[in-house]
Amino acid sequence: MKVVNLLAVVEAEKCKGCRTCERVCPVLAIKVVNRKAVVDAARCRGCAACEQRCPDYAITMAKRDEPVVVAVSTEGLDYAQVVDLCRRARLHPEQIVCYCTATRAEEVAAAILRGARSPEEVSFMTGARTGCKVECIQPILRLLEAAGVTPAPPKGGWQWYGRTPTVWEIPEGVKQKYTGRGFYFDEDIKLLNRVIEAPLQGGSDS
Numbered sequence: 001m002k003v004v005n006l007l008a009v010v011e012a013e014k015c016k017g018c019r020t021c022e023r024v025c026p027v028l029a030i031k032v033v034n035r036k037a038v039v040d041a042a043r044c045r046g047c048a049a050c051e052q053r054c055p056d057y058a059i060t061m062a063k064r065d066e067p068v069v070v071a072v073s074t075e076g077l078d079y080a081q082v083v084d085l086c087r088r089a090r091l092h093p094e095q096i097v098c099y100c101t102a103t104r105a106e107e108v109a110a111a112i113l114r115g116a117r118s119p120e121e122v123s124f125m126t127g128a129r130t131g132c133k134v135e136c137i138q139p140i141l142r143l144l145e146a147a148g149v150t151p152a153p154p155k156g157g158w159q160w161y162g163r164t165p166t167v168w169e170i171p172e173g174v175k176q177k178y179t180g181r182g183f184y185f186d187e188d189i190k191l192l193n194r195v196i197e198a199p200l201q202g203g204s205d206s
């Protein structure tokens with residue numbers, strides 16, 4: 001969930017049409033048309049990635065007249081499906097997956113169950129991954145994968161580079177090699193499984 005207070009604004013005279021902003025936008029809200037960047041105000045989630053990376057300082061972040069609340073509710077969904085999707089992605093439903101926006105795994109799962117099929121759609125619907133953009137991409141990819149979706153990076157995008165392996169996927173040979181050298185793979189898995197399966201604080205399986 002995010003309250004979007006800012007909007008990217010392009011100064012057309014300064015824009016050289018290099019497309020850097022287009023590539024870094026996590027919700028694909030900025031496009032270069034006729035060699036000038038154009039922002040889709042309804043899509044912009046105010047993350048400032050484009051402003052920070054524009055080499056010609058052509059973008060500024062302006063305060064919106066009215067804040068826009070971006071959130072996906074689990075209401076109306078079968079909550080058991082939300083829980084199942086989170087746990088198949090090896091996440092606790094109430095675990096925060098985007099610290100910048102405090103978005104929980106259950107909200108991302110709800111976005112996917114409501115039709116999101118890419119990280120960009122998840123970000124557009126929930127606001128997740130419109131802050132630092134560092135921590136949240138992996139859980140989002142894991143949730144999409146658990147739902148049977150394997151998205152490819154957007155054409156020319158620079159935002160992410162595929163899913164990294166989790167502790168559950170470390171091959172036995174690697175585990176054997178490093179166990180006893182300060183790595184505790186099986187113990188970590190046991191502990192993480194307990195976290196994932198912990199009763200919900202506000203939910204239906206507590």
Ligand code: SF4
Nearest residue numbers: 015016018019021054
């Ligand atoms: S990064 Fe800056 S110069 Fe490049 S297209 Fe975007 S606004 Fe224009």
Ligand code: SF4
Nearest residue numbers: 025044045047048050
């Ligand atoms: S969402 Fe972020 S990167 Fe995209 S247009 Fe808005 S401020 Fe720029």
